[in-house]
Amino acid sequence: MKNLRPFVGDLDVAAVACGLGRAIGNKGGVGLRLRVFDRLMCFTNCHFAAHLEAVNCRNADFNHIFRTLTFSRSTGAPAANPMVRRNNATIANPDEWRPDLSEADLVVFSGDFSYRLFGITYNEARDLVSQRSFDWLQGKDQLKAEMKAGKVFQGMREAIITFPPTCKFDKGKPGLGGYDSGEKKRIPAWCNRVLYRNSQTAPVKEVIGLPRTSCDNTVRLDFLSILSCCISLSHFCLMLKI
Secondary structure, eight states: OGGGGGGEEEEEEEEEEOSGGGTOTTSEEEEEEEEETTEEEEEEEEEOOOSTTOHHHHHHHHHHHHHHOOOSSOOSSOOSSTTOOOSSSOOSOGGGOOOGGGGOSEEEEEEEOOOOBOSOOHHHHHHHHHTTOHHHHHTTBHHHHHHHTTSSSTTOEEOOOOSOOOBOBOTTOOSGGGBOOSSSOOOOBOOEEEEEEESSOSOHHHHTOOOOOOOSOHHHHHHHHHHHHHHHHHHHHHHHTO
16 A cells, blocks of 8 residues: 555545534535545545435435535646636636536545435334345335435445345344334434445446445444445555655
């Protein structure tokens, strides 16, 4: 990895709040940008609005983060129009303005997006999970429905999901019997996700190697998969000492 140091640069970070009044950081996103060789990469970790009925709020959170996440340092690459900048300063030509994330060759969004399963009951979802009818369940997935309608994560993809829904579990109770048994009985769902847009045609596993497989302890899978991605990225940047 040290051999990559001369070929890595343009490292920068940014954050966007999506909480109350777009000012509170309990919801929002943090992003990291870097260039490896001639590839500009952006990794964004997000937490969207909660609750089953808040689909439009989640879509709005994504749109707000995608449009306003602004890296303060120049990438060193010549812009198509040097007068157009992506910070909060005056923009010379708004018609030519593009979000920072749209300029990257590889964009990865990960985190707790909070999209749920709709049109299905708690018991029905558990029964289908026990039958491993994941394809059928994904037909009830809010995120997939909103993406198909072109309302969110436009132009992005997701690796095939081959594991049970991982939210929400009673503490310390993995497996089918561990799904929320409290008063709320929240319907099992895939809340934490990883999506990407890649300007090259190589398969996702060859580009970012994100784990999308099942494990016995589904209680921890969501957060471990996201955490492992973030830790690997942080370790990479620390080793480069940029």
